[in-house]
Amino acid sequence: MSEKNIGNLREYTVSELSGAVKRTIEDTFGLVRVKGELGRVTRAASGHVYLDLKDEKAVISGVMWKGMAARLAIKPEQGMEVVATGRMSTFPGQSRYQLIIDSLEPAGVGALMALFEERKKKLAAEGLFAPERKRPLPFLPKVIGVVTSPSGAVIRDILHRLRERFPRHVIVWPTLVQGRGAEEKIVEAIRGFNALRPGGDIPRPDVLIVARGGGSLEDLWCFNEEMVARAAAASEIPLISAVGHETDTTLIDYASDKRAPTPTAAAEFAVPVRAELLAEVLNKERRFTGAVTRMFETRRSALVSAARGLGRPEDILGAATQRLDRASDRLRSGLRGRLDTALTALARASGRLTPGLLAAGFGQREHKIGVLWSRIETRTERIVADRGSRLQASARMLAAVSYESVLERGFALVRAKDGTLLRRAGDAAEGAGGEIQFADGVRAVHFDGAAPSKSPKSPAKSASQKETPKPDEAGKPRQPRLFD
Known part of the structure; x- marks a missing residue:
């Protein structure tokens, strides 16, 4: 291109050129449908979803605004084959084009089924579908919890x-059963x-029913989510x-303790038929009554047969009754004769009892x-004399060891003023x-001079060998002072 032609070209600013490209792309691709595999899928804190659509040769960035993302029937995941409908636009801040997605759907049922099988194999390998993990349903629950939409026909059925x-107590937990966030x-x-x-304010259900009506695979896809299957498997309530x-x-059917083909069948699994139970109870009552009646009839027949073999009671007891009557007559006669003999002996004895006798x-x-009383008096006197002799001996021994006898031999007791023995x-x-107690009385004393220092104990000395008191400061022996 010549320099003259270059000089005739229009000069754009960066923003003008970017805007022109944006208008061109939006006008040319105002509504497109793109089929591809989801690559990177990111949900921003704002609620917008950013993703990549790719095939073997190219990648297109896409964005789905918050309102559109909330209405998705399925949760976009990496590796899912989808068909995106929207319009092409550019993002001037990064000089790249992107697809503004208005709707996103799986590329046919096969894609969803492939994802379903992949999740099923994963959870089965973890043991979530194992038969030993499934709990039996209670025979007659008091409270039934139902997880479903409160406005649909399912809860009414x-x-x-x-x-x-x-009829049972039913608690409904209203929830979404379709769409994003269900x-x-x-x-x-x-x-x-x-x-x-x-025991709480809201009774705890004995069994749970998670129910939804029919629909397409996309409509039921929320029950194929991994988090739903795990929650069903972890439920402590059947x-x-x-x-x-x-x-x-759906995956929840494999993770649950019991799968019902329809919501109505789930109610049939939850409780028995009351009329059938009543009929069964009545039938058992009739059978029990008949069995008891037959038992009593058998026992009555056996008793009648046994009674025939025993004979008449009058025949069995007749001879014994006669023997009893005869024994009664002999006893009466014997008592009368014994009494007469005793009266005769008493009369004879009374005749021999004269005043002299x-x-x-x-x-x-x-x-x-x-004679007996004399023996008692003699024995008593001996006992008293013996006890008196022992008492006198004990008194003499007590007097000999008494401190008063010691005082009589020339010893004395020295006490402090408060009566404490020194x-x-x-x-x-x-x-x-202080005071000194002699054998014949007590004299008051006053102690002079310092107390001697303590010395080791020496063997006791006799009265004649006792040391004289040490002299005081004047050279005189220390003596206690006596006061009248």
Whole structure:
């Protein structure tokens, strides 16, 4: 190109050129559908979703604004094959073009099924679908918890079937069952029921039903989310899944303790038929009554047969009754004869009891008593004399060891003024008063001079060998001063 032609070219600013490119791309690609595999998928704190669409040769950046992302039926994940509908635009700040996505859907059912199978294999390998983890349903629950939409026909079908079979207390946890964010609400409901404690203000359910009506694979996809399957497997309360129709299968069906083909069937699994129970109880009552009646009839027949073999009671007891009558007559006659014999002996004895005989008898008794009393007096005197001798000996011994006898031999007791006994010279403080007790009385004393220092104990000396008191400062022996 010549310099003249270059000089005729229009000169753009960076912003003008970027805006011109943006208008050109938006005008040319105002509405496009792009099929590709999801690469990087990022959800910003603002709620916008940023992702990459790619194939074997190229990559296109895409963005989905918060409002559109909230209405997605599926959660976009890396590796998912999708069809994105939107418009092309540019982002001037980074000089790149991007696809503004208005809708995002799987590229056919096959893509979703492939993702479903991949998740199923992963969770099965972790043991979430193992049969030993599944808990039995209670036979007759008191409270049933239902996780579903409160406005759909599902809850009405469940309540209607429960009323027909066996009315129970039902607690409904309203939640989304379709669309973006439904999986989080379902998990929250399952965990919320499990968080209830027995005896609380809200009763804890004995069994849970997670239910939804039929729909397309995209409509039911929230029940194929990994977090929902894990919440169902971790539920402490037995859980029944009732999602879609009989032909629909979701991951929660594998993780639950019982799969019901429909919500109505889930209600049938939850409770038995009350009428059938009543009929069974009545049937068992009739059988029990019949068995008891037959048992009593058999026992009665056996008793009648045994009674025939025993014979008549009159025949068995007749001879014994006659023997009893004869024995009674002999006993009466014997008692009468014994009484007559005793009266005759008494009359004879009374005839021999003269006053002289009675006096002689009483005299012998008095003599025996006098002899016995004399023996008692003699024995008593000996005992008293012996006890007196022992008492006198003890008194003499007590007098011999009494301190008063010691005083009589020339010893004395020295006491402080308060009556405390003083055993050594050092026990008396200088200038203190006291008293000395002799055999014939007590004299007051006053102690002079300092107390001697204590010395080791020496063998005791006799009265004749006792040391004289040490002299005081004037050279005179220290003596206690006596006062009248």
